[in-house]
Amino acid sequence: MSNEVRTYNDLNHFIDQVSRGLFNEAQAPSVLNADVTESEDKYTVHVNVPGVDKDNISLNYRDGVLNIDAKYDHFEDHEDKDNNVLLSERTEGSAHRSLNLPGVDEAEIEANVENGVLTLILPKVQEADHKISIN
Numbered sequence: 001m002s003n004e005v006r007t008y009n010d011l012n013h014f015i016d017q018v019s020r021g022l023f024n025e026a027q028a029p030s031v032l033n034a035d036v037t038e039s040e041d042k043y044t045v046h047v048n049v050p051g052v053d054k055d056n057i058s059l060n061y062r063d064g065v066l067n068i069d070a071k072y073d074h075f076e077d078h079e080d081k082d083n084n085v086l087l088s089e090r091t092e093g094s095a096h097r098s099l100n101l102p103g104v105d106e107a108e109i110e111a112n113v114e115n116g117v118l119t120l121i122l123p124k125v126q127e128a129d130h131k132i133s134i135n
Contacts, residue, residue: 032068032097043101043122050116057118059111064102066122070095
């Protein structure tokens with residue numbers, strides 16, 4: 001019975017390793033996952049950036065488009081001194097996201113990273129009614 005269990009476990013391990021190679025599951029994501037909400041006066045954006053230092057995040061707002069770039073660090077500790085590593089999936093890479101969010105007051109955009117989530121508050125430009133007089 002123990003040989004059957006071991007063979008089954010070895011087969012599962014083999015299938016897992018092959019599928020990781022085929023589907024590149026160990027690579028850093030190339031697109032950042034985001035949640036965007038809109039209220040009357042602002043957009044709120046939450047972006048998953050687990051393990052990314054704030055210095056490795058680049059934000060840009062231009063022509064109504066918010067661009068977010070994140071660079072995942074390279075990890076040097078894939079082996080311990082005794083070569084006992086059983087699984088090593090962390091990797092380096094970069095990810096990008098562009099969001100069309102028109103009418104933002106660029107000077108008032110706020111950004112914060114906490115617990116692997118980037119939060120952006122993008123206040124909308126407050127347009128005043130322009131009264132037109134008739135001559």
